Amino acid sequence: MRIPRTAHTTRPWRIHEIAADFRVEDVWALPTPGGPDDLALLVHQFTSGSATNTSSPVARALFALRGKVGELLGWDEPDARPGTRARTLRDRLPADLLEGPRGPAFATLPFTSLYLTHDEWAAELSNRTVQAVLHIGWIPDGADRYHGQMAVLVKPNGLLGTAYMAAIKPFRYLAVYPAMLRGIGRQWQNAAAARRE
Template identity: 65%
Template structure:
């Protein structure tokens, strides 16, 4: 379920200290009911199980088109990512976050972990069009439990980046996010059953 911006901005997340120049694009409640210590399980799901849209042809097609365009137009070439075109957010971290756990990496993706706390995990990605942040938070669900919350923050790279973000917005809302949330929920439930059986 999509949430208002205040669901992210009103919380005392550490990301606010380091990403004030990023625009908050989206905030979503994740279908991941759990207990107070389950952020690590959610991060593990994102980094090891991934969100592959295995049962969702529309997002698979949209991502295939995006990666093909990126290849043809040079959006994703070396020199356009974190540490080359843009400095990593790790360079902005206060000492306690820099010295704390970074969080796991997901092999085979362009996302890089920035930091991990008890209730936040941040990863970043950059290409020729933008510098983006995926923020996973772990929040009370209002019914005595907890759930995940995902925010996407972006800093477009000039007019090209602004045009790119505007162009993909309807595809994100109609094709990508609904399928992604379903896949996250299915994987969460499946992993929960395996944990209970084990």
């Protein structure tokens, strides 16, 4: 479920001190009920690729189209990755986060984990259109129950990035995010059932 940006901006996340010059683009409550120590399970789900796999043919087609256009126009070339064209946000991490766990590597997506704490994880992506942060927070619901909250923070690269973000906005809201959230919830429930067996 899409929630107000303030659900992210009013929380004392560490990402605020690292990506203050990024715009909060989207914030979503994730259908991932769990206990106080379950963020690592959700992070594993994201980095393994199962959280973002979707059975929606429309979302799959949009991802394939974006991949093809990016390939043709050189948007995703190696010199556009974090640490090359754009400085990686790891260069901004305070010592405690830099020395702490980074989080697992992604199996399928072009994101790079930045840091992992008990209740927060961030990963970055950089290409010729945008530098972006995927932020997952672990939110208390009360009575030792928690759920994930996903925020996407962006810094468009010039006019191309601004135009690109405007062009994909309706597709994100109508096709990509709804399918992704259903997939996240389904994978979370399946994994929770497997853990109970």
